Amino acid sequence: MEKRWLPLYGNNLEAHSTIENRSLTDLLNDTTAKYSDNTAITFYGKTWTYKELQKFSEALAASLNGDQFKKGDRLAIMLPNCPHYLFSLFGTFRAGGVVVQVNPMYVARELEYILNDSEATHIVILSDLYPLFKSVRDKVPTKKAIVVALKPGAEIELEANDCLFESYLKQATAPAPAITIEAENDLAVLQYTGGTTGVSKGVMLTHLNLVSNTEQTYDFMFSGEVSPPPNARIVNVLPLFHIFSLTCCNFVTIRHGGNQILIPRFDMPEVLETIKKEKPFQLGGVPTMYVGFNQVGKYKEFGLDLVESYVSGGSSLPVEALEAFERGTDRKLCEGYGLSEAAPVTHFNPSFQERKAGSVGIPLPNTDAKVVVETDAGWEEVAVGEVGEMIIKGPQVMKGYWRKPEETERTLRDGWLFTGDLAKMDEQGYFYIVDRKKDMILASGYNVYPREIEEVLYQHEGVQEVIVLGIPDPYRGETVKAYITPKPNSTLTSQEIIEFSRKQLAAYKVPKAIEFREELPKSAVGKLLKRKLRDEELAKVEAEQSS
Known part of the structure; x- marks a missing residue:
């Protein structure tokens, strides 16, 4: 079936984004070269420029190198949203390592599984969670904890060769050596997800997967009337360990030299006061946030009507909540679709076309999508309006599941990602998620x-x-x-x-x-x-x- 959605691109968007074969380190370096003095991070009134973000990332890479951390080694990050998350993320990339995303809400059993499965050699962890790591360290291969203390003056009893983040940055005796990254093959992130088996799987995302999705999302999001002003302020309250936040709120913001205003967790009064004070250009959220905004009301009192770009993802947004929010703010709320296995975005509602309530939108540039059913002859595409499983093809699709070849073969077939989600497509090429095959x-x-x-x-x-x-x-x-x-x-x-x-x-x-x-x-x-x-x-x- 032809790509019915392509005519909707019109004069706003090319069918193919220009995707360079580069690493995530290149992404940061390119932005720093253009906008070195732009504010990259704001955290409770303190700011860091792109030049400083690059400097701290280089320092961490140098210390890791001196600590026998080699290309391909894994470093786990178990932090809430804070500047150290970005320092650790780009420091690991610069050292040629792979970031293991760890939810800070995990209990001991869950942390033990992730560290053993990924064989992470190092972990950057919040001081409040350090006792949790100590309780499992004898059962995991992770030998060094780099501890982030966000509260000044906190007394922390460190074990063995563990150390505080600031101290660790000063350990290097030489700069980090140049590392050659093959963007198409080298892993950048292990993003843990699960399935009906209940066993969490590490989604292998390469540098090119994430760079591609950053470019695709940037092109699609800002090809219409909405485009980011210089050093645009972005409120990022979605957790960075979540792939939606990592790509859409983090990498895309770095792509245009924006300022991430980081909030560690969603607290309604804090988020509303931040929006009122900072007057951000964009806010990314999950449906529960928008439902909460509707319950509070007072859209204009907190300046919600001044935010130019609203994005929703993570799960389906109830139509009534979407419409109530748009009435209250007089702004368009664009819903998208993605999954960890696609880094994550595959579909988005275009700002330059009709936004169809209940739809997840149309495929991004360089992305193909089909709705198929299994027949005696194999997997066949269904007619417009009929329900089947949605499958995806594009440069953002994962390399596979970490050390799970059978799971990989079931999910990736002939270059297509089988999402496990039941969907349908309308005459114009808008997609609708009907249900999930998985029990997730x-x-x-x-x-x-x-x-x-x-x-x-x-x-x-x-x-x-x-x-x-x-x-x-x-x-x-x-x-x-x-x-x-x-x-x-x-x-x-x-x-x-x-x-x-x-x-x-x-x-x-x-x-x-x-x-x-x-x-x-x-x-x-x-x-x-x-x-x-x-x-x-x-x-x-x-x-x-x-x-």
């Missing part, structure tokens, strides 16, 4: 994998059987719900399950709803049937909406 839950923009939670709950002595689902939630998008059959004579309570889960899982994975049942639905061969429970929940929602 999207709660407040975070990926939650039911199998992982089920396996944790099965460890409780009172649990006989369990099914975990995502159920519709007007604020979070989806909420984690556990259906449990207790063991005979058990006195299991919901609170007991929740407290047990909190010790084993990051907060956003902990079930918010518990339902006890004498028996869970099963197939004729005894397989637990998630679909039946999901249908029950959808029926409840429909009944509530119609009543």
Whole structure:
């Protein structure tokens, strides 16, 4: 089928972005050469220029080199949004290393898995989380912790050869040597994601994957009437360990020499006051943020009507929330689609065309997308308006899954990325996500994998059987719900399950709803049937909406 969306590009956009074969270090160096004195980072009133960002990155690379960190070695970052995140990111790239993205909300079990799977030799970690690393260090190959203390004067008892971030930067006795990066083949980031197996997988993103997606997104986002002014201010409150923030809010901002105003976590009053004070050009968010803005209202009081560019991603944005936000701000809110395996953006609603509510937009330049179904003859494209699995091809598509060749073969076929998402395309080439083939839950923009939670709950002595689902939630998008059959004579309570889960899982994975049942639905061969429970929940929602 022809690329129906290309006529929509009009005079605003070329079908192919110009993508140079360069590294992420080149990206920073090119911007620094053009805008060395531009503010690159703002963090609670303190600022750093691009020249300073480059200087600290070089210093970290030099110290890593002196610490026997070699090209291809992995460095884990476990930080909230802060300047040290960017220093660590570009310092690792400059040293030829691979960044392992680690969610700061992980508990010991989750951190241990990521560090073992990636074989990270170093970790840059927040001082508050340092005790967590110490509790697993004897079980992981990570031998050095570089500790970031954001609170002045904090007393930290360091073990072995661990050291504070500022001290580590001063350890180098020589500059970092020149490193040759093959952008198409050399890894830049291991972005951990999961699947129906419940086993988290490291998505291998090369320098070219991320540079490509940066260029594609930049070209698409700013080809219409909206373009960033010099040293544009961007509020970045989405966590940098999330691929949406890493590319769209971070690399794209560096691409145009903008100023990232970093906020460590989403706190509504703080975000609104920051917008009011800074008058940013752009804000990237997940649906829960925009739902929250609508609940507060007061769009003009906080200057939300002055922000020129709003972007939403991470999960589907309810149409009613989108329309309410646009009415309140008189601004266009553009929703997109992506996944970790595509670095992440593949589709976006164009600012230069009609924005169709409920659609994730049209493919980016250099990106092909199809909706297919499996037939006896193989995978075949469906007709316009019909539902099938969306597949993607483009320079942003990952190299594969880290040390998981079978998973890679299932997901990458003949150059196409099989997304696992069910979609349809309209006559103009706009795409709509209908459902997910995977059982993954999207709660407040975070990926939650039911199998992982089920396996944790099965460890409780009172649990006989369990099914975990995502159920519709007007604020979070989806909420984690556990259906449990207790063991005979058990006195299991919901609170007991929740407290047990909190010790084993990051907060956003902990079930918010518990339902006890004498028996869970099963197939004729005894397989637990998630679909039946999901249908029950959808029926409840429909009944509530119609009543």
